[in-house]
Amino acid sequence: MTNKLNVLSDSALMAADTAHHLHPFTDYKALAAEGSRVIVRAEGCTLWDSQGNAILDGMAGLWCVNIGYGREELADVAARQMRELPYYNTFFKTTTRPATELATRLAELTPPGLEHVFFANSGSEANDTIVRMVRRYWQLHGQPERNVIISREYAYHGSTLVGASLGGMSAMHSQTGLPLPGFEHIRPPYYLRDGGNMTPQEFGVAAAQALEERILALGPERVAAFIAEPIQGAGGVIVPPDSYFPEIQRICREYGILLIADEVICGFGRTGNWFGSETFGIEPDLMTLAKGLSSGYLPISAVMVGDRVARTLIDEGGEFFHGFTYSGHPVACAVALENLRIMQDEGLVERVRDDIGPYFQDRLRELADHPLVGEVRGVGLIAGVELVRDKDGPVFFQPEGRVGTICRDHCFRNNVIMRAVRDGMVISPPLVISHAEVDRLVETARRCFDLTQADIGL
Numbered sequence: 001m002t003n004k005l006n007v008l009s010d011s012a013l014m015a016a017d018t019a020h021h022l023h024p025f026t027d028y029k030a031l032a033a034e035g036s037r038v039i040v041r042a043e044g045c046t047l048w049d050s051q052g053n054a055i056l057d058g059m060a061g062l063w064c065v066n067i068g069y070g071r072e073e074l075a076d077v078a079a080r081q082m083r084e085l086p087y088y089n090t091f092f093k094t095t096t097r098p099a100t101e102l103a104t105r106l107a108e109l110t111p112p113g114l115e116h117v118f119f120a121n122s123g124s125e126a127n128d129t130i131v132r133m134v135r136r137y138w139q140l141h142g143q144p145e146r147n148v149i150i151s152r153e154y155a156y157h158g159s160t161l162v163g164a165s166l167g168g169m170s171a172m173h174s175q176t177g178l179p180l181p182g183f184e185h186i187r188p189p190y191y192l193r194d195g196g197n198m199t200p201q202e203f204g205v206a207a208a209q210a211l212e213e214r215i216l217a218l219g220p221e222r223v224a225a226f227i228a229e230p231i232q233g234a235g236g237v238i239v240p241p242d243s244y245f246p247e248i249q250r251i252c253r254e255y256g257i258l259l260i261a262d263e264v265i266c267g268f269g270r271t272g273n274w275f276g277s278e279t280f281g282i283e284p285d286l287m288t289l290a291k292g293l294s295s296g297y298l299p300i301s302a303v304m305v306g307d308r309v310a311r312t313l314i315d316e317g318g319e320f321f322h323g324f325t326y327s328g329h330p331v332a333c334a335v336a337l338e339n340l341r342i343m344q345d346e347g348l349v350e351r352v353r354d355d356i357g358p359y360f361q362d363r364l365r366e367l368a369d370h371p372l373v374g375e376v377r378g379v380g381l382i383a384g385v386e387l388v389r390d391k392d393g394p395v396f397f398q399p400e401g402r403v404g405t406i407c408r409d410h411c412f413r414n415n416v417i418m419r420a421v422r423d424g425m426v427i428s429p430p431l432v433i434s435h436a437e438v439d440r441l442v443e444t445a446r447r448c449f450d451l452t453q454a455d456i457g458l
């Protein structure tokens with residue numbers, strides 16, 4: 001029997017989508033008015049929609065398709081694993097070969113001291129897992145009142161109740177009565193907005209000291225952990241000054257607080273090292289991995305657990321009452337292993353560090369002379385280009401987000417996908433992007449900035 005959706009015309013598919021499909025992070029009425037774009041195929045860094053348009057994916061899906069689309073090797077491995085063992089769980093003293101092999105591989109790849117892995121299916125689930133581990137850790141140390149986790153404004157750590165509570169997105173909080181108790185937020189190291197007359201280095205230290213101030217205000221005996229993305233991705237690609245994380249690290253050590261690096265975006269080569277923690281000199285106790293772990297080919301995430309927490313859970317914890325039906329799913333693990341093999345064999349991380357990353361950053365910085373561009377920032381293959389009303393100040397647009405959306409829509413119409421965060425464009429292409437594709441991306445961005453400028457009459 002054929003699936004009837006396979007034979008629906010484009011317009012019928014769009015009507016069916018509007019009738020039945022509630023998309024994530026979407027204004028449903030607006031989508032119903034416009035209809036969805038239907039993506040039908042992809043190869044390398046290019047997507048094709050049902051109208052036959054070839055679209056350059058400057059976002060690697062949602063910051064995740066690191067090895068690019070259309071890799072037969074991953075399809076072959078998935079098919080092989082599905083035939084051999086499509087599913088078995090890792091509860092009840094059982095494992096599968098791919099789950100254990102991937103755990104071993106991740107212990108090798110991640111920085112020293114992170115030897116244990118807990119598998120989940122999404123970044124959100126991995127961060128929920130971390131919160132449960134952190135609270136359990138302090139409980140086992142006889143300090144159950146140490147249950148507050150400090151995060152940052154504009155952080156994104158997922159969309160479950162705990163993920164959104166960890167995150168610092170005020171719109172997400174206000175819709176559903178979040179954050180839950182026990183989650184606090186400090187200001188991010190957002191130099192363009194808050195740097196004032198300080199140098200970036202002075203500002204980095206000052207922004208980090210917001211953590212110490214909050215710890216002292218709450219009482220150090222209540223603070224369990226601090227969580228940070230090395231670069232805040234969905235918050236607008238906020239890149240910390242070099243002085244920021246050393247001061248964060250000092251503060252966490254001084255007060256005995258666990259440090260969590262959310263590497264869901266920065267992990268797996270994005271910043272020119274395997275992990276953003278290496279780029280910024282962070283030594284985390286726990287690490288969140290997802291997205292690039294499988295290049296998005298199948299859902300899988302992982303928590304890397306450092307010795308300090310792992311030893312407590314293992315030696316003193318008894319049964320840890322937590323897990324998911326699909327923790328360590330054998331097909332997802334086999335695909336992730338193949339993805340990591342490709343990244344290593346093709347030297348994709350080194351390519352970002354030495355070749356395409358610097359080229360991408362240099363070319364993007366040429367946009368800094370555009371009248372709308374307040375700042376170009378980024379590392380490796382992640383960047384943000386923030387648009388402002390006036391470079392002097394800078395003066396930001398009001399209402400926030402309108403100009404970014406206009407620009408994002410121009411990019412869409414010009415067949416390049418970038419995403420708007422407030423009034424900045426964020427870019428995070430597959431690690432296999434070519435020099436010619438970077439050129440096209442930057443040239444399209446300039447054209448779309450011109451079109452945006454004309455639209456707003458500046």
Ligand SMILES: Cc1ncc(COP(=O)(O)O)c(C=O)c1O
Nearest residue numbers: 122123124156157158262264265
């Ligand atoms: C840094 C970070 N953490 C966590 C998440 C949540 O991941 P997921 O959407 O897989 O739940 C995201 C998603 O974009 C992310 O960027």
